[in-house]
Every structure is written in C-alpha cells, then in structure tokens.
Amino acid sequence: MASRRVRGRSLPVWIGCAALVAACNGPIESGSDDGAAAGGAPAYGDTFIQASIGDIGGLIPSLTSDQSSHDVGGMIYDGLVKLDRDLTMVPSMAESWTYSPDCLELTFKLRRDVKWHDGRGFTADDVVFTYETMINPKTPAPFKEGFLLVKDVEAPDPYTVRVRYAKPYARAVETWGTYVLPKHLLQSFAEAGTLRESPQNSRPVGTGPYLFQEWKPGEKVVLVANPDYYEGRPYLSRVVYRVIPSQATIFLELKARGVDYVSSLTGIQYARQTEYPAFRKAYQKFRYPGSGYTFLGFNLKDPRFADLRVRQAFAHAINKQELIDGVRLGLAREATGPIRPGTWAHTDDVKRFAYDPEKAKALLAEAGWKDRDGDGLVEDRDGKPFTLTIRTNQGNDERKKIAELTQQRLKDVGVQADIQLIEWAAFIKEFVKPRRFEVVVLGLGTGTDPDQFVVWHSSQRGPDQMNRTGYANPEVDHLLELGRSSCVQSERVRSYHRIQQILAEDLPMIFLYTADAMPVVTARIRGVHPAPAGILHNFTEWYVPKTQQRYTSG
Amino acid sequence: MALFALRRLLLAIPLLIGITFVSYVVISLAPGGPLDFLTPEDPNASVEVKERLIKEFGLDQPIHVQYWQWLKRAVRLDFGRSFLPDGRPVLTKIGERLPVTLFLNLIEMAIIVGLAVPIGVLSATRQYSLYDKITTVFVFVGFATPDFWLALLLMILFGVQLGWLPISGLRSLNWEYLTFWQQQWDFFSHLILPIVVATFGGLAGFSRYMRQSMLEVVRQDYVQTARAKGLSERVVISKHALRNALLPVVTILALALPGLIGGSVIIESIFAIPGMGQLMVQSVFSRDYPVVMGNLVIVATLTLVANLVADITYGLVDPRIRFGGRRGRR
Numbered sequence: 001m002a003s004r005r006v007r008g009r010s011l012p013v014w015i016g017c018a019a020l021v022a023a024c025n026g027p028i029e030s031g032s033d034d035g036a037a038a039g040g041a042p043a044y045g046d047t048f049i050q051a052s053i054g055d056i057g058g059l060i061p062s063l064t065s066d067q068s069s070h071d072v073g074g075m076i077y078d079g080l081v082k083l084d085r086d087l088t089m090v091p092s093m094a095e096s097w098t099y100s101p102d103c104l105e106l107t108f109k110l111r112r113d114v115k116w117h118d119g120r121g122f123t124a125d126d127v128v129f130t131y132e133t134m135i136n137p138k139t140p141a142p143f144k145e146g147f148l149l150v151k152d153v154e155a156p157d158p159y160t161v162r163v164r165y166a167k168p169y170a171r172a173v174e175t176w177g178t179y180v181l182p183k184h185l186l187q188s189f190a191e192a193g194t195l196r197e198s199p200q201n202s203r204p205v206g207t208g209p210y211l212f213q214e215w216k217p218g219e220k221v222v223l224v225a226n227p228d229y230y231e232g233r234p235y236l237s238r239v240v241y242r243v244i245p246s247q248a249t250i251f252l253e254l255k256a257r258g259v260d261y262v263s264s265l266t267g268i269q270y271a272r273q274t275e276y277p278a279f280r281k282a283y284q285k286f287r288y289p290g291s292g293y294t295f296l297g298f299n300l301k302d303p304r305f306a307d308l309r310v311r312q313a314f315a316h317a318i319n320k321q322e323l324i325d326g327v328r329l330g331l332a333r334e335a336t337g338p339i340r341p342g343t344w345a346h347t348d349d350v351k352r353f354a355y356d357p358e359k360a361k362a363l364l365a366e367a368g369w370k371d372r373d374g375d376g377l378v379e380d381r382d383g384k385p386f387t388l389t390i391r392t393n394q395g396n397d398e399r400k401k402i403a404e405l406t407q408q409r410l411k412d413v414g415v416q417a418d419i420q421l422i423e424w425a426a427f428i429k430e431f432v433k434p435r436r437f438e439v440v441v442l443g444l445g446t447g448t449d450p451d452q453f454v455v456w457h458s459s460q461r462g463p464d465q466m467n468r469t470g471y472a473n474p475e476v477d478h479l480l481e482l483g484r485s486s487c488v489q490s491e492r493v494r495s496y497h498r499i500q501q502i503l504a505e506d507l508p509m510i511f512l513y514t515a516d517a518m519p520v521v522t523a524r525i526r527g528v529h530p531a532p533a534g535i536l537h538n539f540t541e542w543y544v545p546k547t548q549q550r551y552t553s554g
Numbered sequence: 555m556a557l558f559a560l561r562r563l564l565l566a567i568p569l570l571i572g573i574t575f576v577s578y579v580v581i582s583l584a585p586g587g588p589l590d591f592l593t594p595e596d597p598n599a600s601v602e603v604k605e606r607l608i609k610e611f612g613l614d615q616p617i618h619v620q621y622w623q624w625l626k627r628a629v630r631l632d633f634g635r636s637f638l639p640d641g642r643p644v645l646t647k648i649g650e651r652l653p654v655t656l657f658l659n660l661i662e663m664a665i666i667v668g669l670a671v672p673i674g675v676l677s678a679t680r681q682y683s684l685y686d687k688i689t690t691v692f693v694f695v696g697f698a699t700p701d702f703w704l705a706l707l708l709m710i711l712f713g714v715q716l717g718w719l720p721i722s723g724l725r726s727l728n729w730e731y732l733t734f735w736q737q738q739w740d741f742f743s744h745l746i747l748p749i750v751v752a753t754f755g756g757l758a759g760f761s762r763y764m765r766q767s768m769l770e771v772v773r774q775d776y777v778q779t780a781r782a783k784g785l786s787e788r789v790v791i792s793k794h795a796l797r798n799a800l801l802p803v804v805t806i807l808a809l810a811l812p813g814l815i816g817g818s819v820i821i822e823s824i825f826a827i828p829g830m831g832q833l834m835v836q837s838v839f840s841r842d843y844p845v846v847m848g849n850l851v852i853v854a855t856l857t858l859v860a861n862l863v864a865d866i867t868y869g870l871v872d873p874r875i876r877f878g879g880r881r882g883r884r
C-alpha cells in the first residue's frame with residue numbers, strides 16, 4: 001500500500017486566497033467508469049504530468065509551508081507512519097508501534113530494508129536526528145508543535161525508536177509521519193542552522209518512492225521511480241510537476257492533454273466546461289467532499305454578537321442551500337461543524353438552524369432589535385440601526401459572492417450590511433489578528449486528526465493565535481483538553497461529539513459549507529480508487545497498460 | 555560629449571541610491587511581511603520560529619538601519635539570499651530567469667520595430683486613404699485588446715482546437731530526447747504564441763508614433779525642396795523624410811530598454827514562462843525583500859542607463875543637436 005503523507009501540518013490551517021487543498025474523504029462519486037475495468041495489465045513506464053499553480057518553495061519540506069513543496073516532498077521522503085485510504089495510521093518505515101499502558105511511551109520498530117536514495121541504510125539514528133533537527137531553535141520549521149511536546153527520544157538499537165511524553169498526547173503517532181531527514185548528509189547543516197543553504201535543499205536524498213531528478217525553478221520538477229523502494233518500485237516511471245501559474249492555462253492544457261492530472265476543477269469547469277464526450281473519454285472525473293469548510297465568523301468581543309440570540313438570528317437568516325447553489329453550483333455540502341464528515345470523530349447529531357427569516361426577526365426582536373421607525377431596518381432602544389461590515393479577502397470570488405448573498409439575506413431581516421474586500425496580507429494583519437472586524441467570511445482546513453484545541457480553546461485568543469472569534473466556553477475547554485490527552489480513540493470520540501454539539505448551539509461562527517474536491521485524472525491511468533483519503537493515497541499503484549503508454553522515455 | 559556623459563553618469567549614482575531607498579521603504583511599509591508567508595496563518599507556526607527568522611533576516615532593526623545594511627552589501631554586488639525556504643542567492647534567481655525574458659523581449663522588439671516602421675510610414679504617406687484607415691482600425695483594436703484575452707483565444711484555437719502549437723511552457727517535456735533540429739523547432743513553436751500576443755499589443759503605440767513623426771516630417775520645407783529637385787517620391791520618402799522621422803523613435807527605443815528585462819507578468823503567467831516578470835510579482839507577493847530589491851536595482855540602473863544612451867545617441871544621430879550646443883539639451 002502506498003502512502004498519502006502525513007504532514008507536520010495537519011492541524012487546521014486558515015486557507016488563503018490560493019487554490020484549495022484537495023485532500024478528502026466521505027462519500028465518493030466518480031464521474032467516469034472505473035478506470036481499472038477496461039483491460040490492460042499493470043506495467044512499468046510512462047510519465048505522469050501534473051500541473052502545479054505555484055513553484056515549490058524548497059526541497060526540504062519540513063521548512064516550507066506551501067502545498068506544492070509538500071506534494072513533491074511527500075514523494076521523495078517517507079515517515080515512520082502514514083495514512084491509508086481511510087485516514088487510519090498504518091506503518092510505513094516503521095514496522096509497528098506500541099504504546100505503554102499510560103500512553104506516555106511510544107515505541108517504534110523500524111523496517112530493516114529501507115535505504116536512502118544514495119544507498120545508505122536507514123536507521124533509528126536518522127529518526128533521532130530528525131527529531132533533534134525539528135526541535136532545534138535554529139531550524140526554521142514552521143510546524144514543530146508536535147515535537148515540542150516530546151520529553152525525549154532515544155534509539156536503544158538501530159531499529160528501535162523510543163519516544164517519551166510528559167503527558168499523554170493524542171496525536172503522538174501522527175507526529176512521526178513527518179519527513180525523516182538523512183543524518184549523514186545534513187548533520188553539520190542542521191547544527192549550524194543553515195539547512196536552507198544545504199545541498200539537500202536543491203538535490204534531496206530521501207527514502208520515498210521517487211528519486212529527485214531535476215528542479216527548474218518556475219518551470220518544472222522531475223522525479224523518477226525509485227527502483228529499490230522498500231514497498232516495491234512504483235509503476236509510473238516519471239512524475240513531472242509543471243508550474244503553470246494561471247488557472248485558465250492549466251485548464252486549456254488539460255483539454256489539450258498536456259497535463260494528466262489536476263487536483264481540483266472549479267465548479268464551472270466541472271459542471272459545464274468538461275461535459276462533452278471527448279473530455280469524458282480522455283479523463284476520469286471525481287468528486288467528493290474536500291478537507292475544509294467555509295464559515296461566517298463573528299467577533300464575539302462585539303457586544304451585539306456576544307448575544308447568542310443575535311447569532312442564532314443570523315443563522316436562521318442565512319440560506320445555506322442558496323449559497324451552495326449560487327456560489328458553488330451545488331458542488332458543496334452543508335457544514336454542521338468543524339470536524340471532517342466521514343471521519344471517526346464526526347457527528348451529524350447536532351442542532352441545525354433552518355432558513356427562516358421570520359424566526360430570525362423574532363430572535364432579533366427578543367434581543368432588543370426592532371424596526372422602530374418603519375424604515376425596514378432594525379434599531380436598538382436608542383434608535384441606533386443594526387449596521388455591520390462583512391469583510392473577506394480580495395481575489396476569492398466564492399467568498400465575495402457569499403458576502404453578497406448574505407448581505408441580501410440580512411437585509412431581509414432588517415440588518416444593514418456593507419461589504420469590504422481586502423488584500424490577504426492586509427486583511428489578516430489589520431483586521432483578523434487584532435480582531436477589528438464584525439463579521440468575516442473565511443475558510444478553515446480540517447486536519448486528519450479532530451484535535452482543534454488551537455481554534456476553540458479560550459487560552460488561544462491572543463493576537464497571534466487561532467481562536468479568532470474569541471470563543472470561550474469552559475466546557476469546551478475541558479473537552480478539548482480531554483480529547484487531546486488520550487491515546488484511546490473510543491475515549492476521544494465522546495469529547496469530540498460533544499464539542500460539535502456545543503459549537504452548533506453556541507454558534508461562534510456559522511459553518512456554511514464544505515466545498516467538493518473535483519480532481520481529474522487522465523483515462524490512461526488505471527488503479528485510481530477514490531477513498532476517504534482522496535485519490536492520491538495509492539499513487540504508487542497507479543499504472544498505464546503497456547499499449548497505452550504515451551511517453552516511452554524513462 | 556565625454557564630459558557630458560561622465561557628468562550624467564556621476565549624477566546617476568545619487569539618483570540610484572534615492573530610488574533604492576524609496577523602494578526599500580515602500581516595500582517594507584506594505585502590509586504583511588515575509589514571515590506571514592513563510593509561516594502562514596497556521597497554529598503550528600510557532601512564535602519562536604518567527605522571532606528567530608525576524609532576527610536572522612535583520613527585520614527587527616529600524617528601516618534605515620536595514621536599508622544601510624542592504625546598501626553596504628549591494629555596493630559589493632552582494633544582494634543576499636532569498637527569504638523563501640529555498641534560500642538561494644538573489645543573483646542566481648535572477649540569473650536563471652533573465653535570459654528567457656531578454657530573449658523574448660528582444661525578438662518581440664525587433665518584430666515590433668520591423669512592422670511598425672513600414673506601417674507607420676505607409677499610413678503617413680497615404681494619410682486618410684483606405685489603407686490608412688484599415689491599419690488605424692487594426693492597431694487600435696490591437697491596442698484595446700487585453701493581452702490575456704487574446705492569449706486565451708489563440709491558445710484555444712491553435713492549442714486545443716487545431717493542436718498545431720503548444721499551449722504553454724518553453725520546451726516540451728521530451729526535449730532531451732529530440733534531435734537538434736527538433737529541439738530548435740520545439741523551442742520556436744513554444745515562442746510563437748507569446749510573441750504574437752506581445753507584438754500585437756505593442757505594435758499599436760509604436761506604429762502611431764511612427765505615423766505621427768512621419769506626418770510632421772513630410773510637411774517640412776526640406777522635403778518640399780527634395781520634391782522640387784525632381785527626386786522620385788520613393789527617394790524623397792526613404793532618404794529625406796524617413797531618416798528624420800526616425801529620430802524620435804530612437805528615444806523611444808532606448809527608453810524601452812528597461813522593459814526588455816522587466817518582462818510582462820501577464821504574458822509570462824499565462825504562457826507559464828519562467829521569466830523576470832513572474833519572479834518580480836512572486837517576490838512582491840511573498841514580500842521577499844532581497845529579490846524585490848535586486849530586481850529593482852537592475853531595472854532602475856537600466857532605466858538610468860537608457861536615459862543616458864538616449865541622450866547620447868540622439869546627439870550622435872542628429873547633427874542639429876551635435877553642433878547646436880547653444881540649445882543646451884537638458
């Protein structure tokens with residue numbers, strides 16, 4: 001079984017203006033017949049061309065935070081564990097792992113047949129080195145929280161790694177899915193704090209299924225199959241990431257069969273522009289819920305939104321289905337909470353607020369907002385009208401449309417909303433971080449683990465922290481702490497289900513929808529099996545039957 | 555002449571320093587900083603990492619100190635390393651992108667000049683004729699057409715529908731496996747669409763200049779004189795009028811010099827050409843100050859040099875300026 005990498009970055013991430021990440025799960029719809037059904041035995045060879053909207057930041061992915069670097073890095077490097085098709089942790093470079101009964105000690109047994117791309121054997125020393133590098137203050141790794149909770153790591157023998165924690169940490173195993181770095185090549189750079197300048201950052205050596213061949217900045221990255229990969233040589237001989245900075249060009253290249261895979265189509269492309277016979281013949285289209293949600297967030301510091309009735313009124317005033325149809329052409333699903341649908345921690349059993357403008361008006365009236373002068377807008381006791389500004393970042397058409405539809409729906413219940421679009425960096429710095437906003441439209445990515453301590457815990461309300469709405473609820477605080485401090489899944493489930501129920505009633509934000517991911521793969525590729533983990537989870541098993549191979553080189 | 559050039563050259567130094575200082579301040583004042591992009595809106599991005607990087611990049615210093623540090627290194631042509639995780643030297647990054655942009659723009663410029671001069675001359679000599687009207691409409695359509703739109707239309711026609719030309723990039727992915735002549739054709743065919751799009755837009759302005767300049771010249775007395783001498787219309791136009799009409803064009807050409815390396819962001823992005831325009835925009839968006847400044851220095855220097863070259867060549871090609879010192883050009 002091949003890998004979908006577990007990244008250092010698996011906590012929620014605020015999604016910027018860039019293209020959405022398309023890792024996914026939940027019910028799957030395939031737009032074409034099962035590719036494997038049509039004949040052709042697995043064969044080695046051919047080149048797989050992917051379009052990437054941005055260039056990679058570097059080739060030591062632990063130091064980068066952009067999606068492209070992690071896509072490429074995940075092919076070159078491996079971790080001790082990985083996520084399988086159902087987003088469950090399974091061994092990768094580790095053979096197995098065991099917890100001590102108190103959840104404080106985690107022991108990995110390593111595979112003995114793993115080799116670095118330069119031929120050196122992989123041992124526990126590399127794992128210890130990776131840990132030491134990650135916690136080294138000189139290492140500019142943006143995602144190191146998981147490692148900072150580790151008390152110590154030791155290698156009692158070359159194929160055993162023992163990790164100790166000061167207190168139980170639910171995501172301990174996931175942490176070790178990180179890219180393991182080669183000690184023999186990087187030690188001196190890591191100690192000197194010059195990793196970015198090391199040769200590894202331009203000619204990486206990993207243990208993963210693909211060997212690095214070439215990086216032409218701004219143009220392409222080329223990888224070739226690792227013939228000695230410990231899980232067997234991948235079928236596709238070459239993988240090329242072409243940097244194409246224009247979404248429109250990527251789509252045209254797709255139509256002209258210049259690229260073999262696009263991680264997600266836009267709604268219009270999926271619903272209209274690809275619906276013709278030639279395209280359907282040449283490509284397999286997929287559709288499943290993506291890995292993030294779009295929300296309307298309140299600033300709970302604002303006394304008007306501190307009143308639960310006002311938030312509930314807003315929830316009743318907004319028509320989620322209308323948003324999904326109008327903004328996403330129906331290619332999204334209603335969101336009810338912050339946890340990925342289809343994963344073990346998710347529950348649907350939460351309070352919902354149906355679209356009901358009358359009820360919204362009643363709730364506003366209850367909170368003291370009534371139309372006192374007959375102008376159609378609601379005012380408070382002093383005659384001050386309810387006005388607010390919906391803010392979101394520039395360049396995201398979906399969010400702009402959400403703001404516009406919401407503006408209309410709020411007007412229906414007597415609330416006057418303006419819209420302001422601000423460039424991403426300025427938006428975050430001037431409005432979101434200092435919490436100088438009333439209502440924002442934003443997206444949050446959902447990680448593979450349900451732990452969302454940093455988004456909802458009351459201790460996380462600082463200007464550089466993630467609890468942007470300023471939500472504080474002692475019960476949720478307690479449940480979040482409980483949920484992240486156990487290594488037993490059945491214990492954690494209870495906490496997370498309860499958190500979702502509370503959040504759905506407390507409404508620190510209105511969860512709008514989860515957009516669908518709509519990847520496209522060329523029809524000559526076989527073995528694509530969409531699963532909760534998306535489609536790339538078994539990439540090393542994808543193949544092109546000999547007769548259909550297009551690129552003979554490699 | 556030499557003295558004049560030297561004086562202008564010396565004057566350019568404080569000017570250059572001024573330009574870089576203003577640029578440095580402006581880019582530093584832009585909201586957000588490099589750290590917001592290295593460690594984006596992410597809970598895991600520890601504050602400690604950010605603080606470390608801020609120190610490492612010297613961003614904790616006041617702006618004038620930062621600028622002074624930068625300037626001290628820049629005069630030794632050390633533009634530092636990119637703030638991005640690849641951490642590569644600025645000059646390497648610029649160096650690998652400059653040739654493509656330069657090459658494309660040179661070809662484009664040559665085609666524009668080659669086409670605009672005859673178009674302009676002909677429409678001037680046949681002012682208000684049908685030909686003049688057609689070319690006028692044509693160049694204004696070119697002027698008004700957004701290049702990204704034209705690019706997409708051409709890509710759809712030649713790339714998707716007809717399949718004659720590649721859509722984007724500079725080389726096919728099987729480039730290494732082609733023979734020498736196939737490689738040349740491959741490269742050339744990738745350039746056709748971007749060059750056509752860029753030329754179409756640039757043609758308009760230039761041919762209008764040419765037309766205007768020509769119209770002025772043909773009304774001069776010396777052109778009348780040439781005609782009166784009984785010279786053929788061809789000789790009058792090509793020898794007496796054209797040479798004089800080309801004078802302002804020299805200035806425009808020289809001033810286009812910095813544009814040669816600036817690159818067009820739109821064309822480079824839409825055709826996925828890894829050139830200078832893309833580099834500049836990406837570095838501005840990610841607030842990669844060293845790369846932004848490195849780029850700016852080059853463009854600013856070239857602009858100053860181009861001004862100088864324009865002045866000097868003007869003197870060289872125009873005897874009136876060469877000998878008429880009393881008019882004291884600038």
